[in-house]
Amino acid sequence: MRSIESCGLVCLLGGIALTSVGVAGCSSSSSANPVDAGHADGASADGGVAEGGGDATSPSDAGDATTPEASTGVDAAGLPQKVLVTYGPVPPTNNSELLVVDVAGKTIDGTLNFGGSFGVPFSQPSAPFLLEQAVSVVARLDELSPQTVDSTWNVALTDAPDGSTYSDPVTAIVTAPNAAYVVRYTRNEIAVIDPTQTVDGGAPVATIDLSPLVQPKGDGIVEATAAAYVPSSKLLYVVLGNINRGLVVNGGANQLCAGTVSSLTAIDTTTNKIVSLQGTAPGGAIALKGYDPVAMAYDSVGGRLLIDHAGCNLDVDGGAGALVNSGIEAVTLSTGATQILHDGSADGFPSSFVYIDATHAILGFDFYGAETVQWDPTQTALGAGLPNAPDYFVYDGAGNLLGTLTNSTDGGTTTDVISVSIATDTATTLVSNPFASGGFVGGVDLWPHL
Numbered sequence: 165m166r167s168i169e170s171c172g173l174v175c176l177l178g179g180i181a182l183t184s185v186g187v188a189g190c191s192s193s194s195s196a197n198p199v200d201a202g203h204a205d206g207a208s209a210d211g212g213v214a215e216g217g218g219d220a221t222s223p224s225d226a227g228d229a230t231t232p233e234a235s236t237g238v239d240a241a242g243l244p245q246k247v248l249v250t251y252g253p254v255p256p257t258n259n260s261e262l263l264v265v266d267v268a269g270k271t272i273d274g275t276l277n278f279g280g281s282f283g284v285p286f287s288q289p290s291a292p293f294l295l296e297q298a299v300s301v302v303a304r305l306d307e308l309s310p311q312t313v314d315s316t317w318n319v320a321l322t323d324a325p326d327g328s329t330y331s332d333p334v335t336a337i338v339t340a341p342n343a344a345y346v347v348r349y350t351r352n353e354i355a356v357i358d359p360t361q362t363v364d365g366g367a368p369v370a371t372i373d374l375s376p377l378v379q380p381k382g383d384g385i386v387e388a389t390a391a392a393y394v395p396s397s398k399l400l401y402v403v404l405g406n407i408n409r410g411l412v413v414n415g416g417a418n419q420l421c422a423g424t425v426s427s428l429t430a431i432d433t434t435t436n437k438i439v440s441l442q443g444t445a446p447g448g449a450i451a452l453k454g455y456d457p458v459a460m461a462y463d464s465v466g467g468r469l470l471i472d473h474a475g476c477n478l479d480v481d482g483g484a485g486a487l488v489n490s491g492i493e494a495v496t497l498s499t500g501a502t503q504i505l506h507d508g509s510a511d512g513f514p515s516s517f518v519y520i521d522a523t524h525a526i527l528g529f530d531f532y533g534a535e536t537v538q539w540d541p542t543q544t545a546l547g548a549g550l551p552n553a554p555d556y557f558v559y560d561g562a563g564n565l566l567g568t569l570t571n572s573t574d575g576g577t578t579t580d581v582i583s584v585s586i587a588t589d590t591a592t593t594l595v596s597n598p599f600a601s602g603g604f605v606g607g608v609d610l611w612p613h614l
Contacts, residue, residue, distance in 0.1 A: 177473075199201035201480075208565065211353065239367030239580055240612035246310055247558075247566050247581055248292060251599045260606065262294055263598060264311045265581050267566065270594045274311030278303070280330070288338040291359060292611040300331040302346055304359055310611050317366045319346050319355040322377075325384050335391045337400060339433045345400055347388045354388070354402070357435065372436050374404070374429070377447045382425040383408045389458040392469060394497070399439060400431040403457045403471055404449070411479070417485035421476040425451040428469065428495055440501055450500050455489035461519035463541070469495045470541060472517045472527075475508065490514075492541075506544055518559045526565065526586070531555055533569055538586070541601035552591040553584050556608040563587055566594075567608045579605065 245267040252260025255349030258476060260283050262276040281347025282560040294313070300320035306312040319333050332349040336360060339345065346355040346368070352375040355368040374386050387405030395403065408422035427445035429438060440448025461470045491508035508514065512535050515529030523542055525562025529535040536553035537546045554567030559589070563586050570579040578597040584590065599605075 171283050180531055185428055186280055193497075195390065201591065214526045240291075240307055243307065243612050245560060245566075246273060246611045247594065248287065248310060248609045248611055249581060250285055250294070250300070250608075251579075252283070252285050252603050252606060253281035254600045260296075260298075261600070262311060262602075263581075263595075265396075265595050267560070267583065267594060268382050272353075274309065274596055276305075276311045276313065280314075281458050282606050284334075285609035286336055286607075287609045287611045287613040288344070289613045290338050290341070292613070293336045293344075295333045295336065297334070298330050298463070300333065300337050300348075301365075302333055302344075302357060305611075307611075310580070315359070315362050315366070317346075317355075317357045317361075317368065319348060319357070319368060319370070321351065321353055321355060321371065323351050323353045323373075325352065330350055333574065334389060337391050337393050339398075339400060343369075343433065345391060345393075345431070345433075347402060349387060349389060350385060352452070370436055372431055372438070374402075374438070377404060377427070377445070377449060378431060379406050379424040379446060381408065382406050383410055383422075385409075389457050390471075392460050392462040393433070394462060394464075394468065397509075398433045399407075400433050401460070401462075401469060402429050402431065403427075403452075403469075404429060406445075406458050407456055407476070413477075413482070413484055418477045419474070420457055420479045420484065420552050420575070421455065421488065426473070427451055428459055430596045443500060447594075450495060450502065452493055452495070453504055454491060454493040459517040460516050461517065461525075463494075463519070463522060465522050466494075467497050469497065470505070470519060470525075471495065471513050473508065474514055490547055493515075494541075505541060506546070506607055511546075515555075516557055518557065518565070520559060526550070526553075526557075526559070528553065528555075531566075533557075546588050550584065550586065550589050552589045554582055554608075557584075558608055558610045559614070561614045566610060570605070576601065 245593035247265040249263045254261050264273040266273050271334045278296050282298050284478045286295050292310045294303040302317045303313045304315040306314045328350045331351045333346045334349050335347040337345045342358045342360050344357050344359045354372040356370040358369050377386050391402045404427045406424040427449035429449040432439050441450050443456040445451040455476045456474040457471050458474050459472040471493045473489050478485035487509050492506045494505050495502045512529030515531040518526040523540045525539045527539050533553040533555045536550045538548050539546050555567045555568030557565040560566050565584045569582050579599050580593050582594040583592045
């Protein structure tokens with residue numbers, strides 16, 4: 165993994181489902197937040213994920229602005245598009261903020277203060293969610309007013325083998341009206357919540373233990389980083405980093421290879437049991453060619469999963485040697501066969517991945533919009549660049565990237581919410597510098613979800 169501090173961030177990404185748009189069961193969120201090497205306590209993928217910032221065992225104190233209310237149950241298809249942006253920590257409380265921007269109106273609909281120093285929006289077609297990662301809370305947002313919380317769940321649980329204070333939920337994949345699977349990066353259990361409930365700090369209805377998939381040379385955690393649901397098989401595919409977060413060097417800039425393999429496992433959502441995929445990794449999981457996955461998308465036409473890997477550095481006398489096993493890998497679901505589609509060793513650190521269709525995708529590197537490129541997943545080489553792209557972005561379904569762009573000024577930095585045409589690379593400002601000083605963007609998503 166190459167240095168990820170080139171964009172001025174303090175930390176380490178390495179496994180959240182960054183951006184995978186237009187595919188069943190995948191997040192459309194763009195997030196640098198949780199993961200990899202360095203989501204080891206106190207560091208973050210987007211610069212400043214500090215440990216603590218809230219009581220992970222008390223979701224009612226997690227900073228939700230309102231008492232949970234009943235969900236409206238409206239038809240999301242008829243709603244205007246909103247960009248959801250998380251930002252934090254916001255002084256003086258060091259909590260975080262969710263900003264809701266109306267795309268057509270170019271206005272701020274509202275804001276929501278929430279607990280902890282980092283978190284990300286994570287919309288699904290059924291509802292917008294907010295993952296309050298630093299305090300182990302999943303919040304369902306109101307469909308008509310996404311700056312309002314209408315239900316929360318505490319997903320801290322009791323499995324804390326690494327001693328970290330936060331479980332770091334990275335997905336909330338809805339597979340049925342009463343089932344959403346919450347993958348947590350620093351834990352070995354998946355929490356299953358019932359999103360039809362109206363609760364304040366509700367408990368999961370079930371858990372799924374991934375600890376049998378832990379590898380001996382890892383750190384005791386499977387580092388589950390992304391998930392995708394395939395309705396035809398009722399399988400939830402989960403990608404596991406299986407890194408060793410103790411093997412981080414150069415101030416968090418490099419993850420050394422650990423003698424483990426990243427892997428792909430599956431959960432039967434009818435039984436909540438791990439399903440063997442007849443692979444060579446523990447539990448019959450498929451051993452991947454790439455290492456340290458950061459994002460995953462489901463290509464329903466091709467019957468495959470596309471997995472974006474950060475890679476790892478060879479250990480040379482305890483220091484970082486050559487980068488290996490980075491790039492984008494395809495896993496054919498019918499056979500379990502894997503193939504590296506694009507070698508990422510010459511790229512920057514993978515920070516955004518938008519999958520549009522079988523021949524169109526957008527890749528971002530180093531959390532810096534000017535390093536964004538188009539890519540045809542049938543080709544090995546990357547395509548044309550998009551120098552005006554946002555730093556963090558999602559696809560709006562109409563040829564545009566929506567997200568945030570940070571620029572340096574004599575007085576510091578300013579961060580705008582913008583829209584950029586993929587065809588022309590023309591940028592339009594939606595909202596100019598609405599964020600408090602001193603924080604960082606945690607993630608970007610779109611509601612209604614594509």
